[in-house]
Amino acid sequence: MKILFFGDIVGKPGRYAIKKILPKWQKKYQPDLIIANAENIAHGKGITEKCLKEILDAGIDFVTSGDHILDQKRISDLLTNKEIPLIRPANMLSNTPGNGYKIIQIRTKKVLIINLIGQSFMKKKHNNPFTKIDQILENEEADIIIIDFHAETTAEKVCMGWHLDGRVTAILGTHTHIPTADARILPKDTAYISDIGMVGVKDSSLGADKEIAVRRFLTERHISLKIPKQGPVEVNAVLIETNKYNMAKKIKKLQEIVAF
Numbered sequence: 001m002k003i004l005f006f007g008d009i010v011g012k013p014g015r016y017a018i019k020k021i022l023p024k025w026q027k028k029y030q031p032d033l034i035i036a037n038a039e040n041i042a043h044g045k046g047i048t049e050k051c052l053k054e055i056l057d058a059g060i061d062f063v064t065s066g067d068h069i070l071d072q073k074r075i076s077d078l079l080t081n082k083e084i085p086l087i088r089p090a091n092m093l094s095n096t097p098g099n100g101y102k103i104i105q106i107r108t109k110k111v112l113i114i115n116l117i118g119q120s121f122m123k124k125k126h127n128n129p130f131t132k133i134d135q136i137l138e139n140e141e142a143d144i145i146i147i148d149f150h151a152e153t154t155a156e157k158v159c160m161g162w163h164l165d166g167r168v169t170a171i172l173g174t175h176t177h178i179p180t181a182d183a184r185i186l187p188k189d190t191a192y193i194s195d196i197g198m199v200g201v202k203d204s205s206l207g208a209d210k211e212i213a214v215r216r217f218l219t220e221r222h223i224s225l226k227i228p229k230q231g232p233v234e235v236n237a238v239l240i241e242t243n244k245y246n247m248a249k250k251i252k253k254l255q256e257i258v259a260f
């Protein structure tokens, strides 16, 4: 089975690039399942129904999220609707609406998709992702297991990789928006990358207007970030291929620039 996973899609430029690239990549790579982290699709902050529909209509099958998931007012309706293929981090506090993982059927395979969030340098408090994942894996049965670990530090992500090697098919990092050069198959056949990178404007700060972002550092004041109205857009994703044991055979980093 081939699984295509896009890193954080940022705002309108990101949504546009997904619509542009998917027909081409579907033909070229023939993925069986397409997943994306979309916690920044609504102008960089959270997910709205309209934006979500746009990327699902474009061909994304399943959506993961992270620290911005609760930014939009009506997100609870989306998170609690069983028909919508959207999850939030499983180790968020227990009163958070929605689910942290879901099992979907892809042909003959049961695919368990789990979203986790890191604890290091995150503004809000979250439960321990390491003990949470142990609890989930103890209770759930699936053929293929894919994890989106939405976290800030490479150390926390690398350690999660080692914690899960041989126990899941892939553990993929999101959140920093910067792709890392460490895509690999761990010794016990788990695909790993610290961060996939974003689908957002290339000449930006993590997908947001670079001038405003620099001004924030210069003035040390909170200035609201904006999403640039022009591209080009950098598209970052990984393509995972599974072996007959439902573990990872290959992980390939994909990057392309889309005019916007």
Ligand SMILES: [Fe+2]
Binding pocket: 039, 066, 067, 068, 150, 175
């Ligand atoms: Fe994030």
